[in-house]
Amino acid sequence: MNRREFIATGGALIVSFALPARAQQKLPGSLEKAPMIDSWIRVAADGRITVFTGKAELGQGLKTALLQIAADQLAVDMKAIELVTADTALTPNEGYTAGSNSMKDSGTAILNAAAQAREILLSQAAKQLDLPVEKLSVQNGQVLASDGRRVGYGALVQGELLHVRAAPESRLRRSHTLIGTPVQRVDIPAKVTGGVAYVHDLRLPDMVHARVVRPPSYGATLKSVEREPVANMAGVVKIVRDGSFLGVIAAREWTAVQAMRALRARAVWEEQRKLPRDIYATLAALPSQDTVIAGADAALPTGHVIEAAYTRPYQIHGAIGPACAVGRYENGALTIWTHSQGVYPLRGALAELMAMPPERIHCIHMEGSGCYGHNAADDVAADAALLARALPGKPVRVQWMREDEHAWEPFGPAMLSKARAALDAAGNVSGFQYEVWSNTHSSRPGKAGELAASWSLQKPFQPSPPRPIPQPEGGGDRNAIPLYKFPATRVTHHFIPEMPLRVSALRALGAYMNIFSLESFVDELAAAANADPVDFRLRHLDDPRARAVIEFAAERFGWRTYAKRNGRGRGFAFARYKNLAAYAAIAMEVDVERDTGELRVLRVVAAVDSGEAVNPDGIRNQIEGGIMQSLSWTTFEAVMYDDKRITSRDWGTYPILRFSHVPQTVEVHVIDRPGEHFLGTGEAAQGPTAGALANALAHATGVRVRELPFSPRRLKQLLAA
Amino acid sequence: MKLDVNGRAVEVTAEPTTPLLYVLRDELGLNAAKFGCGLGQCGACTVLADGEAIFSCLTPISVLQGRRIRTVEGLGTADKPGPMQRAFIDMQAAQCGYCIPGMMMRAQALLERKADASEEDIRGALQPNLCRCGTHMRIVRAAVRAGELMRGKS
Numbered sequence: 001m002n003r004r005e006f007i008a009t010g011g012a013l014i015v016s017f018a019l020p021a022r023a024q025q026k027l028p029g030s031l032e033k034a035p036m037i038d039s040w041i042r043v044a045a046d047g048r049i050t051v052f053t054g055k056a057e058l059g060q061g062l063k064t065a066l067l068q069i070a071a072d073q074l075a076v077d078m079k080a081i082e083l084v085t086a087d088t089a090l091t092p093n094e095g096y097t098a099g100s101n102s103m104k105d106s107g108t109a110i111l112n113a114a115a116q117a118r119e120i121l122l123s124q125a126a127k128q129l130d131l132p133v134e135k136l137s138v139q140n141g142q143v144l145a146s147d148g149r150r151v152g153y154g155a156l157v158q159g160e161l162l163h164v165r166a167a168p169e170s171r172l173r174r175s176h177t178l179i180g181t182p183v184q185r186v187d188i189p190a191k192v193t194g195g196v197a198y199v200h201d202l203r204l205p206d207m208v209h210a211r212v213v214r215p216p217s218y219g220a221t222l223k224s225v226e227r228e229p230v231a232n233m234a235g236v237v238k239i240v241r242d243g244s245f246l247g248v249i250a251a252r253e254w255t256a257v258q259a260m261r262a263l264r265a266r267a268v269w270e271e272q273r274k275l276p277r278d279i280y281a282t283l284a285a286l287p288s289q290d291t292v293i294a295g296a297d298a299a300l301p302t303g304h305v306i307e308a309a310y311t312r313p314y315q316i317h318g319a320i321g322p323a324c325a326v327g328r329y330e331n332g333a334l335t336i337w338t339h340s341q342g343v344y345p346l347r348g349a350l351a352e353l354m355a356m357p358p359e360r361i362h363c364i365h366m367e368g369s370g371c372y373g374h375n376a377a378d379d380v381a382a383d384a385a386l387l388a389r390a391l392p393g394k395p396v397r398v399q400w401m402r403e404d405e406h407a408w409e410p411f412g413p414a415m416l417s418k419a420r421a422a423l424d425a426a427g428n429v430s431g432f433q434y435e436v437w438s439n440t441h442s443s444r445p446g447k448a449g450e451l452a453a454s455w456s457l458q459k460p461f462q463p464s465p466p467r468p469i470p471q472p473e474g475g476g477d478r479n480a481i482p483l484y485k486f487p488a489t490r491v492t493h494h495f496i497p498e499m500p501l502r503v504s505a506l507r508a509l510g511a512y513m514n515i516f517s518l519e520s521f522v523d524e525l526a527a528a529a530n531a532d533p534v535d536f537r538l539r540h541l542d543d544p545r546a547r548a549v550i551e552f553a554a555e556r557f558g559w560r561t562y563a564k565r566n567g568r569g570r571g572f573a574f575a576r577y578k579n580l581a582a583y584a585a586i587a588m589e590v591d592v593e594r595d596t597g598e599l600r601v602l603r604v605v606a607a608v609d610s611g612e613a614v615n616p617d618g619i620r621n622q623i624e625g626g627i628m629q630s631l632s633w634t635t636f637e638a639v640m641y642d643d644k645r646i647t648s649r650d651w652g653t654y655p656i657l658r659f660s661h662v663p664q665t666v667e668v669h670v671i672d673r674p675g676e677h678f679l680g681t682g683e684a685a686q687g688p689t690a691g692a693l694a695n696a697l698a699h700a701t702g703v704r705v706r707e708l709p710f711s712p713r714r715l716k717q718l719l720a721a
Numbered sequence: 722m723k724l725d726v727n728g729r730a731v732e733v734t735a736e737p738t739t740p741l742l743y744v745l746r747d748e749l750g751l752n753a754a755k756f757g758c759g760l761g762q763c764g765a766c767t768v769l770a771d772g773e774a775i776f777s778c779l780t781p782i783s784v785l786q787g788r789r790i791r792t793v794e795g796l797g798t799a800d801k802p803g804p805m806q807r808a809f810i811d812m813q814a815a816q817c818g819y820c821i822p823g824m825m826m827r828a829q830a831l832l833e834r835k836a837d838a839s840e841e842d843i844r845g846a847l848q849p850n851l852c853r854c855g856t857h858m859r860i861v862r863a864a865v866r867a868g869e870l871m872r873g874k875s
Contacts, residue, residue: 188809192815192821200755257759320853625854
């Protein structure tokens with residue numbers, strides 16, 4: 001190892017990655033989009049450091065991880081840094097906070113920008129102190145010289161010192177003071193003490209409250225509404241109607257709720273009966289755009305052929321706190337405080353909706369209740385914009401009601417899949433075919449027609465034509481290509497443009513359904529081959545990191561020594577999210593009551609490889625959450641509807657996991673890979689959890705369930721049969 | 722109307738039929754209790770009335786006169802967190818955190834009634850409250866830890 005590769009500076013290990021030289025080397029992470037260092041890191045004359053990210057805190061612990069990275073590379077305390085998140089006036093445009101991409105995009109950008117900022121400060125100090133850089137080190141926001149002199153970062157920054165284009169390579173500090181440490185989350189103290197933690201808690205001077213009377217069903221039009229009695233209610237400020245968009249503004253929130261209910265009772269709607277009776281038959285019959293995403297030339301499996309088909313219903317994001325936004329319209333300018341996952345795309349959509357230039361709209365992210373994808377956050381921001389314009393000068397706070405959220409948020413799409421494979425004489429897979437049918441998994445704004453309110457206006461907007469998300473990430477076909485080395489693998493994505501129900505990105509997108517299908521099917525193949533499910537997976541996998549998480553989870557679970565008991569069973573599943581993000585393997589044990597169909601998960605063991613682990617406890621928290629959320633989806637959840645309306649409008653009609661069904665133990669083991677790329681983790685556990693649960697259920701009962709969810713009612717019927 | 726909130730007598734102007742949640746949030750500026758469903762199905766709005774966990778989204782202030790109302794703000798501050806808050810910070814028992822104040826108040830009610838509540842008791846007591854991020858395991862651990870802190874174990 002030569003000096004260029006390995007330089008010790010001030011006790012901190014510096015590693016310089018020598019990347020192969022290319023004509024136009026790409027910049028790391030989101031630096032490619034915003035290449036100036038001071039777009040990410042600024043140092044004030046008094047030494048204060050501000051770090052900017054275009055990504056948003058969604059409860060995933062992003063702020064803490066980004067502060068760890070920046071503080072580590074700048075050699076300062078985390079408390080010395082102010083972090084500014086998604087804000088159209090202040091931060092880089094990093095699109096959406098989605099796809100488990102924040103560490104890869106923003107984490108990588110800040111890692112490199114902070115490292116390069118430190119190097120620039122060091123060179124500047126070298127000039128000021130007239131010493132070679134080798135005689136300098138950094139500590140606590142200061143440059144220390146070998147002769148004892150020290151100079152603060154603030155004193156080094158003059159003019160536009162950091163206003164330079166980032167280089168493709170950085171000298172990374174490997175001090176391990178913060179990166180790799182389970183630092184406590186910076187946002188938790190306010191959340192457990194009643195601090196202002198969410199946009200829901202924002203109280204601006206003169207703020208008023210609004211509610212929207214949402215249509216009772218898709219496409220319903222408002223024929224008439226008797227406004228007088230509601231307008232005369234004490235505390236009602238204004239009723240706003242634009243076509244079928246109907247809202248009410250009041251001085252107090254409870255008045256707004258009561259006025260909304262009173263208006264709703266007086267509204268006459270014309271509704272359409274167009275929701276499908278049998279969604280899976282409907283999806284199979286709708287026109288699709290078919291793409292063979294792997295193995296176009298692969299022959300269809302023949303010989304000892306095994307086939308199976310799987311279904312997944314519409315499911316909701318189901319934030320515990322309904323969507324909220326605050327809008328203020330003043331002097332032709334609009335400010336929106338929002339928990340949208342993409343402040344810049346939202347600004348674009350609002351500009352079109354309001355016929356305003358984008359530069360007159362300022363979108364500021366504040367946290368919301370956890371979103372898990374594209375929920376109603378953008379829709380309520382549009383409501384706030386429309387209502388604020390109707391009452392210029394006053395901040396208008398709008399929150400959706402529970403029934404709005406359940407009925408109107410864009411659902412995770414219903415899907416179906418079919419798998420077919422052949423086994424050779426040795427019990428190995430000799431051919432593999434998989435097909436998946438799905439709507440789009442992103443109808444996120446960017447255009448006004450993606451905002452629910454826009455469809456109701458006198459001059460309505462149309463949703464943009466739905467598009468598939470291309471591979472390698474994929475949408476409905478995310479993780480449709482198995483990571484296993486199956487010969488003659490052929491995978492087809494049937495993309496269905498027409499959407500019977502409103503859908504968009506729900507955490508993990510198609511990966512949840514595809515991994516559920518593939519991992520269920522792999523167990524079915526293993527059973528046909530008389531092989532242990534873990535062994536069967538390992539013998540079809542080359543990737544050493546994939547093998548490592550599988551072996552680790554199996555070992556910690558006690559897979560080899562498991563003794564089956566009556567009514568109980570074990571299940572295993574594995575995936576690498578998007579085939580390019582974090583690796584996750586999950587083993588679990590379940591208990592099933594045959595008489596009632598009651599399914600309980602007793603214990604779960606997970607192993608995850610997220611590359612270099614910036615905050616191992618943050619990774620554990622995300623994986624635990626992903627497991628629990630997927631147990632809820634897989635055991636309980638399906639949107640209900642009749643031919644006209646969504647009928648699952650609360651937690652009674654759309655039950656989710658409660659504490660009675662929480663496992664006794666959940667263990668998450670993080671395999672740290674220092675020096676490797678950050679790999680997105682927030683969506684890594686959902687698919688494997690569903691697969692492991694299906695496999696454990698089959699092991700416990702001998703019944704293979706291929707339709708989601710595994711509700712007590714469905715299980716009772718299947719187990720009685 | 723007069724209410725006793727976190728040990729303080731407060732005069733409120735809301736109509737007596739107003740659910741407590743709206744008075745706490747809009748009139749008293751307290752953030753911890755949250756609107757979740759307005760139906761008593763999720764527990765995000767849970768606060769204590771004379772030590773009993775109630776859904777503040779459903780309880781009109783008219784029935785709360787003379788009762789001791791307590792919210793998460795009454796358990797301590799970010800600088801001086803009380804045992805329940807300390808435990809949730811120690812266990813890093815939050816993701817988005819929206820449901821957490823309701824969880825804390827329900828656990829608080831249990832531990833005040835039964836100081837040596839078991840993990841089983843805690844899981845049972847938390848049944849009315851929903852968490853969507855899947856922080857359940859940590860919430861249970863934090864409530865167990867809070868019990869230990871309250872019993873003077875460090």
